[in-house]
């Protein structure tokens with residue numbers, strides 16, 4: 065256990081303190097290459113698991129420092145993009161810089177960034193680009209000057225609706241009024257679901273927003289981040305201490321293991337089409353977990369990451 069997160073949590077109870085505590089950014093989407101890599105990975109895995117169209121409408125939870133992942137999707141053909149966060153991490157200036165870099169990356173069919181996890185290189189071509197999905201024919205259309213200019217205008221102006229492209233950055237979003245029901249083709253999140261406080265409400269909202277047969281793709285990081293020195297040390301804090309660490313922060317890791325996500329998917333009648341998990345054997349032993357977490361299953365205890373893709377089933381379908 066570390067003392068710094070407890071002190072920071074306590075400080076957030078002091079009125080006005082939250083706004084002056086240093087913000088370190090969200091770590092990733094301030095790089096166009098990172099955003100490009102996220103989009104290529106989720107898109108390629110969706111393709112492998114049966115989705116063979118570029119989504120017309122895409123929603124992203126927790127875009128972070130920029131909306132670059134959604135912009136990459138738009139440059140590959142998506143026309144409407146909803147970005148939902150709880151803190152306004154991104155701004156128009158950063159998004160425009162990232163956008164210009166993304167155009168070059170996609171135009172040059174740049175290879176995917178570092179291999180990372182999961183390793184999906186076998187699905188890319190020899191140049192480590194998904195040319196079976198992002199064909200020359202498709203990109204010629206999606207990267208036309210007219211489209212690029214329309215997307216750029218939509219980044220600058222949230223009300224922009226010309227040329228059939230829209231971008232809505234919703235901060236903070238709320239489950240009830242964010243997106244019209246059954247209007248979204250794909251929902252994506254990358255390293256976000258481990259931070260959503262109200263997972264049950266979020267999964268319900270995701271279900272409502274998706275069109276029938278719509279898809280979700282999420283990568284989840286179950287590690288302790290900077291809350292402990294070991295990857296699983298976040299589950300050592302007893303509940304009262306965790307409440308102090310949470311303080312009045314706008315969000316914090318929720319410490320929920322993979323089985324909880326799978327249960328919510330099943331409860332909402334999603335069909336899981338892809339479930340990849342990574343495991344670690346190091347970290348603190350089970351005996352050092354707090355009483356609340358000590359009896360989690362072996363799978364939950366050792367799983368440090370997952371990619372989950374799921375389809376909203378049409379009622380009556382298997």
Ligand SMILES: C[S@@+](CC[C@H](N)C(=O)[O-])C[C@H]1O[C@@H](n2cnc3c(N)ncnc32)[C@H](O)[C@@H]1O
Nearest residue numbers: 090092093126127128149150254256259260315
């Ligand atoms: C670790 S960052 C990941 C950012 C980005 N997706 C990436 O891959 O770099 C987590 C993001 O989730 C956001 N977040 C936390 N709780 C959220 C919620 N309930 N709804 C939407 N976003 C949330 C945070 O504000 C932050 O932008």
